[in-house]
Amino acid sequence: MKSRWHGRNQLAQNLLAYAGPLTRDQHELYREIVENARLAVGVHWVQLTQYVPDTGDVRQLAISGFHLPRMRRAARAFSRLMGGMQLLDVTANVSENAFVHGLYAEGLEIEGRERDVTGQRVPRVVVNLAESVGMRWMMGFPLKAGGQVRGSLNFHSAKPLTSRQRIVARAMTRQVELLFENAELSQDLAQSVQDLRAAQTQLMLEEDRIKSELAMELHGRVQTRLLILWRRLNRVIASMDPDDPQRGPLEAIAENLDQIRDVDVRGVSHRLAPPILAAGLYPSLLFLGSLYYPEMDVTVTTDPILDPREYPDLPPEVRFPLYRIVEEALANAYHHGHAKHAGVHWAFSADHLTLTVRDDGAGMSAEAAGEGLGLVGMRTRAQYLGGTFAIQPMREGGCEVSVSLPGLDAWKEMESGD
Numbered sequence: 001m002k003s004r005w006h007g008r009n010q011l012a013q014n015l016l017a018y019a020g021p022l023t024r025d026q027h028e029l030y031r032e033i034v035e036n037a038r039l040a041v042g043v044h045w046v047q048l049t050q051y052v053p054d055t056g057d058v059r060q061l062a063i064s065g066f067h068l069p070r071m072r073r074a075a076r077a078f079s080r081l082m083g084g085m086q087l088l089d090v091t092a093n094v095s096e097n098a099f100v101h102g103l104y105a106e107g108l109e110i111e112g113r114e115r116d117v118t119g120q121r122v123p124r125v126v127v128n129l130a131e132s133v134g135m136r137w138m139m140g141f142p143l144k145a146g147g148q149v150r151g152s153l154n155f156h157s158a159k160p161l162t163s164r165q166r167i168v169a170r171a172m173t174r175q176v177e178l179l180f181e182n183a184e185l186s187q188d189l190a191q192s193v194q195d196l197r198a199a200q201t202q203l204m205l206e207e208d209r210i211k212s213e214l215a216m217e218l219h220g221r222v223q224t225r226l227l228i229l230w231r232r233l234n235r236v237i238a239s240m241d242p243d244d245p246q247r248g249p250l251e252a253i254a255e256n257l258d259q260i261r262d263v264d265v266r267g268v269s270h271r272l273a274p275p276i277l278a279a280g281l282y283p284s285l286l287f288l289g290s291l292y293y294p295e296m297d298v299t300v301t302t303d304p305i306l307d308p309r310e311y312p313d314l315p316p317e318v319r320f321p322l323y324r325i326v327e328e329a330l331a332n333a334y335h336h337g338h339a340k341h342a343g344v345h346w347a348f349s350a351d352h353l354t355l356t357v358r359d360d361g362a363g364m365s366a367e368a369a370g371e372g373l374g375l376v377g378m379r380t381r382a383q384y385l386g387g388t389f390a391i392q393p394m395r396e397g398g399c400e401v402s403v404s405l406p407g408l409d410a411w412k413e414m415e416s417g418d
């Protein structure tokens with residue numbers, strides 16, 4: 001049912017956008033609208049029109065009752081009288097007469113005799129023809145969406161509509177309006193979601209970039225300078241008299257300095273982006289898994305089985321997001337699943353690449369199905385790489401995260417294309 005409504009929204013959007021020739025599906029939807037309205041109100045003929053405010057043009061989208069023999073005859077007679085023109089080809093302009101202007105430009109319900117509404121522009125014989133098939137009277141209802149008139153639903157009958165018929169006609173009109181409003185809302189919503197996704201992707205990739213720059217800066221420049229300072233200090237200490245009372249405190253400072261370099265600076269830089277990433281994805285995954293030992297045992301396997309020195313290389317732009325995905329998947333397995341084991345599996349070929357992270361933890365509960373930044377980040381990175389992302393509980397317990405991407409050939413091309 002959902003997809004049917006989605007389809008309807010698409011069609012209604014086309015109506016709002018004043019598309020060119022109608023597609024088969026549009027024909028069907030519009031015919032359904034007019035046919036339902038005709039049956040509900042109980043008149044001979046209902047007409048659905050579309051209005052373009054910029055030009056003031058009105059065109060017919062559908063007319064009901066074509067299957068009725070007398071309407072078919074009337075339509076054929078119309079075509080004969082108008083030199084081959086079909087009923088649906090008839091267009092009008094709101095400047096034509098007060099009735100039409102009131103309906104479309106002012107958004108008013110209009111009511112009048114067919115010959116008054118159609119004005120001078122429709123040949124007398126055609127008006128006579130309409131009247132001969134019982135269309136003497138016309139009542140038009142504006143179709144509004146987003147505060148603007150987008151078209152109208154016009155009811156043609158032998159006599160003025162009764163008050164009951166008017167109520168039903170208004171209700172039908174409102175239903176069509178809701179269809180259009182719905183279409184417009186879902187269009188806006190889809191656009192906002194798209195904008196948000198794009199912004200999120202940008203933000204995430206920028207974060208990746210800054211992190212790796214920071215890591216390089218800390219790892220390279222800051223760590224090296226601290227190392228130089230530490231060596232100089234050690235040289236000063238070595239040149240000091242062994243009994244110098246300053247020697248002890250200076251040694252303590254040197255020790256401290258080395259700790260800051262090794263634990264703080266190096267540790268932070270590694271967490272931002274491990275230097276091993278420069279060596280390739282496979283060793284990075286081994287490194288990532290080792291961080292959880294012994295609380296969680298992580299195995300890294302590949303298909304085909306690899307000699308650790310002969311893994312295929314991926315460009316850094318691909319390696320880094322994939323690393324982040326596995327990092328998040330393992331973090332979730334550890335934090336949320338309290339897993340004891342996790343398996344990272346990397347399968348690759350020339351045209352396909354998959355990364356799977358399975359854990360033996362608690363699995364995802366239905367109420368935890370909401371996405372935090374972690375899942376959004378994984379999905380965004382996978383999509384950015386032109387792939388797909390999925391997370392699901394496994395039957396035997398635990399969770400499975402899988403990312404599927406284009407294969408090695410695509411990335412090779414990317415490298416040579418740069």
Ligand SMILES: Nc1ncnc2c1ncn2[C@@H]1O[C@H](COP(=O)(O)OP(=O)(O)OP(=O)(O)O)[C@@H](O)[C@H]1O
Pocket residue numbers: 329332333334336337359361362363364365368369370371372373374375376398399
């Ligand atoms: N491997 C897993 N095992 C069990 N639950 C999981 C697992 N992975 C994800 N979840 C569930 O999915 C939710 C969303 O995960 P997500 O990583 O998006 O957010 P988070 O980890 O809660 O927060 P953060 O934004 O810091 O990552 C988690 O809160 C958790 O309930």
Ligand SMILES: [Mg+2]
Pocket residue numbers: 328331332372373374375
């Ligand atoms: Mg998380």
